[in-house]
Amino acid sequence: MRPYLISGVVLASLLAGCASPAPSANGGLLRVVATTTQVGEAARAVGGDQIALTVLLRPGADAHEFEITPPAAAAIERSDLILESGAGLETWLEGALTTIGGKERVRDMSTG
Numbered sequence: 780m781r782p783y784l785i786s787g788v789v790l791a792s793l794l795a796g797c798a799s800p801a802p803s804a805n806g807g808l809l810r811v812v813a814t815t816t817q818v819g820e821a822a823r824a825v826g827g828d829q830i831a832l833t834v835l836l837r838p839g840a841d842a843h844e845f846e847i848t849p850p851a852a853a854a855i856e857r858s859d860l861i862l863e864s865g866a867g868l869e870t871w872l873e874g875a876l877t878t879i880g881g882k883e884r885v886r887d888m889s890t891g
Contacts, residue, residue: 865889
């Protein structure tokens with residue numbers, strides 16, 4: 780239970796720190812990309828209806844075998860915040876970010 784509480788507090792801080800007062804095409808919501816369903820659930824629990832959330836992996840998908848798709852690349856490119864579970868799980872993300880850009884918007888959830 781404690782790791783979830785710590786992750787929630789860290790996520791809330793990240794979401795608050797990335798909030799932008801400028802309205803965007805999505806109604807002014809913070810555009811968050813989560814790499815896995817677990818990270819997406821944490822983001823949704825903290826951000827609720829204040830974020831526009833895109834989860835890249837579908838339930839049951841293997842993060843090690845994920846291949847970036849054009850819609851996933853577009854979501855990453857438009858995002859304000861990219862949340863990864865970390866710990867080497869999303870090996871594909873670094874290569875995608877080299878092409879797409881956005882490394883400065885990535886936050887590793889495994890660092891607590």
